Amino acid sequence: ATLEAIAQALFKSWFVDFDPVRAKLEGRAPEGMDEATAALFPDGFEASELGLVPRGWRVLPVGDAVDAVGGATPDTKNPSYWEPAIHCWTTPKDLSGIAAPVLLDTERKLSDQGLAKIGSGALPVGTLLLSSRAPIGYLALAQVPLAINQGYIAMLPGGLLPPLYMLFWCRQNMENIKGRANGSTFMEISKKAFRPISALVPSPELVQAFAGVAGVLFDKLIENEKQAQTLATLRDTLLPRLISGQLRLPIPV
Structure with missing residues (x-):
């Protein structure tokens, strides 16, 4: 849940609240990113059917x-x-x-x-x-x-x-x-x-940068889910045998 929440917060900051664009517009360096990533964001807004959006980003039907x-x-x-x-x-x-x-x-x-x-x-x-x-x-x-x-x-x-x-x-x-x-x-x-x-489409480079950061988080999330599934299978296999007495554990003396 934490990994997913971090990725969701990053998405909202970059693509909903446009925090890095607002920072550059005010003459500040965007927080929490290197210079190369910051350079991918424009420093101003333009009008669109979705309202003010970062300059150069397109609005397309999601299809x-x-x-x-x-x-x-x-x-x-x-x-x-x-x-x-x-x-x-x-x-x-x-x-x-x-x-x-x-x-x-x-x-x-x-x-x-x-x-x-x-x-x-x-x-x-x-x-x-x-x-x-x-x-x-x-x-x-x-x-x-x-x-x-x-x-x-x-x-x-x-x-x-x-x-x-x-x-x-x-x-x-x-x-x-x-x-x-x-x-x-x-x-x-x-x-x-x-x-x-209507969907707002940032530059391909910026989308790729987000996918890179969020992808690392999701790779860890997927590994956690696989491990949880393995443990659940092990539990479901062993627990009935333990309860029935079919499987006994040595008691330390």
């Missing part, structure tokens, strides 16, 4: 800044789509109980035939998952290649704004995202409604 795709559910009554279980396949249920915004595994898996039924196919490690319904707003970075069901909008690596940047962008803009949802049975944000949302 132009990232590749956003959806998924599907193969026929659950057709066992050939699910056996042998090879490819990770996720629904928003997988994100409901996670402690950190990283997905290490999925409850269900698809066969080769099942994967072929999903137009977006297997998405790469690093893809950002945003649950688009029931409920809207779960977020996680995939740590395994996986396919998704229709309850997601997935943002792929390789766009103008990388998935790690978009994780914090979505958090910052979640009320706007939810405000574009509609539906009679349950609220849902479609890809068509999501893609036109």
Whole structure:
């Protein structure tokens, strides 16, 4: 939680409050960064549809800044789509109980035939998952290649704004995202409604600098989550054996 909070605070300072730009505008050196990083920030603002933004940064529909795709559910009554279980396949249920915004595994898996039924196919490690319904707003970075069901909008690596940047962008803009949802049975944000949302796009060099700093924090976060999962598996394996007496520990004398 601490690592995630540090990255979120950095995102807000750089890309929401524009602290380094304000510092340079006032003739001060931006705090907490080296000269090379500070040089990536402009020293003034300009008008845009989002209000005053740092000079030279662009405002684009988010769909132009990232590749956003959806998924599907193969026929659950057709066992050939699910056996042998090879490819990770996720629904928003997988994100409901996670402690950190990283997905290490999925409850269900698809066969080769099942994967072929999903137009977006297997998405790469690093893809950002945003649950688009029931409920809207779960977020996680995939740590395994996986396919998704229709309850997601997935943002792929390789766009103008990388998935790690978009994780914090979505958090910052979640009320706007939810405000574009509609539906009679349950609220849902479609890809068509999501893609036109305006996003502020800094220079590629600055986005890369943020991804470098936040990436170090998230690498540590991911390692912590893997270790926690290993310990939980060990606990779940050993505890029943200890309680039943199947496994006994030597008592020191």
